[in-house]
Amino acid sequence: MEVALSAVAGELVSRFISFLLNKYHSSRLHSQEKVMERLQHLLMRVCTIVEGADTRYINNSGMMMQLKMLSEAMYRGYSVVDNSKYQALQDGASSDVVSSNDSSTWSLYLAKRSRTTNKATHLELHCALEDLEIVVANMAEFVILLGGCECMSRRPYDIYLYIDNFMFGRHAEKQKLLSFLLHPDPLGDHALAVLPLIGGATTGKKTLVAHVCGDERVRQRFSSILHLKGDNLLRILDHGRTMKGVMLIVIEFVSDVDDDDWERFHSFLIRIGRGSKIIIVSRIKSLVRFGSVKPIFLSALSHDELRYLFKIMAFGSVDPTEHPRLLQLADEFAKVLHSMQSSLVEITVFADALRRSLHVQSWCCILDKGIRFLKRNLSMYGMQPRIALLEQGHPVDITDVTSHPHSMTPYTINASIEKPPSVTAAELLTDPSVRPKGDFILILWESRIPPYESFVYFVTSRAQDTNQGSTLAGRKRRGVPV
Known part of the structure; x- marks a missing residue:
């Protein structure tokens, strides 16, 4: 009799726990679904505003700051939505396990784990929703002012045929650069406006400049756009007679420049190009001393x-x-x-x-x-295998990618040596068997948008690193970004 009563009591407890769990989950899911629905609705509105802002010329610095806040909240919201969706799938799988298991101890364990995770997800959803609601509530004036901004000319749709054939993000930075180029300098035409654009390796500095220089109004504003290297800065002095009109000069610096050399270059351009402007592109923060306006700093993506x-x-x-x-x-x-x-x-x-x-x-x-x-x-x-590591002369070990002891160094052109076989990094990561025998060229990435940067490297066996390093040192380097 006692055994029968114990079994009945155990069954009743198990069913009661299942009932409470189902009721708890249904109420929590209903509440969470409402929050999710509201969050997705706001994300749709925010995405529309950001995309609309990308098609306008924004001159107001306050609007640029609001655009940056809006885009940051948008990306954060999308991240939270995805996390919540995945958690919902996990909860569904857990509930199936609970329903098919008779153990009340196991049910309690799963319920406790699910509650802890759900609380974190629910809190994350609410925080993201509050952030978006605050940002959107302050966007009424932004949207009204945006309607008064001039529209950009639309580019052909065929430029979006490839998923990576576009410039991602940098909404506020793009607007700051456009505003600098399209509006007169406060000091007048006799001044030479200089904007430093500073950022780490492969943060998209040259891509941003190329994107802005492709704008129709920018091309109409300047009679010519010159791209110079910082180490050849004074060579421009020999071409003064051929330089006329309002010019845009983009200068890439890989090292610092002497103040006297800069002063000679700057004075020369003031004499021959009224209204001309300069963009300094570099990783070196000290070059901001040459700027006449507030610099733009490109940081890594959040x-x-x-x-x-x-x-x-x-x-x-x-x-x-x-x-x-x-x-x-x-x-x-x-x-x-x-x-x-x-x-x-x-x-x-x-x-x-x-x-x-x-x-x-x-x-x-x-x-x-x-x-x-x-x-x-x-x-x-002691540092990440980034482009900077290669530029410092260190071969990067790619043994884990090739499944064979290999390292890579910057690829250099030598007409007297037959060009080795090549393979892309994506092909090698997917299938190491495509690796050519012996030395080969690794095509890390080739950009499909201006300035069409390529990242090409020479791969050798680890045993050959020392000999190859001395051979490659004197060659001309290619595909290394500023």
């Missing part, structure tokens, strides 16, 4: 921006919600790439490789290779 971009590029035209496990792996990739301070080039390479095969096993393999590659070079050099 985690939310990086995650948004990486997801778009990795999935391409495929709906990420159809592959929840891959969506989770994309988040893992984004966390690793952001923690390692990876460049836009590295982000593009990994995304391109993932897009070639939408399978969990393939993505896990590439993620494992990427983590081991980054950690190996961090332990060897």
Whole structure:
């Protein structure tokens, strides 16, 4: 009798727990669905405003700051929405396990774990919603003023045929650069306006300048656009007679410049080009001393921006919600790439490789290779295997990518030597068997938008590093960005 009563009591307790769990989950899900619906509605409005702002010329500095805040809140909101969707799928899987398991202890364990995760997700949703509501509430004047801004001419739609054939983000920075170029200098035409554009390697400095220089109004504003190297700064003095009209001079500096040389260059341009303007492009912060206006600093992408971009590029035209496990792996990739301070080039390479095969096993393999590659070079050099590492003369170890002891150095042109076979980094990450025998050229990435930068490297066996280093030192380098 006691055994029967104990069994009945156990069954009743189990059913009561299941009843409470179902009631709790249904009420929590209903509340969370409302928050999600409101958040997605606001994201749609914010995305519309940001896209609209990208088609206008904004001159007001306050509006530029608001645009930056709006875009940051948008990327953060998209990140939270994706996390919540994935958590909902996990909860669904957990509830199936609970319903098929008779153990009340196991049910309580799953319920406790689910409550902890749900609380964090629910809090994250509410925070993102509050941030967006605050930003949108202050956007009424912004939208009204935006309607009074002049529209940009629309580019042909065929430039968007490729998923990576566009410039991502930098909304406020683009508007600041356009405002600088299109409006007269406050000091008058006799002054020479100088804007420093400062940022780390592969943060998109030259891409931003090329994008803005392609604007129709900018091309009409300047009679000519000159691109100079900082180490040849004074060569322009020999061409004074041929330089006429209002010019835009873009100067790339890889090292600092003497103040006297800059003064000679600056004075020369003032004499011959009234209304001309200069953009300084460099990684060197001390060059801001030559600016006549507030400099633009390009920082690395935030985690939310990086995650948004990486997801778009990795999935391409495929709906990420159809592959929840891959969506989770994309988040893992984004966390690793952001923690390692990876460049836009590295982000593009990994995304391109993932897009070639939408399978969990393939993505896990590439993620494992990427983590081991980054950690190996961090332990060897004490820094990430970025472009700067190569420029300092250190060969980057890519053993984890090629599945063979290899390292890469900047590729240089030598007409007397037959060009080695080549392979792209995405192909190598997806299938190491495509690796050519012997030395080869690794095409890390080739940009499809101006300035059409290419990142090409020479790969040798680790045993040949010392000999190859001395051979390559005297050659002309190619494909190394400022």
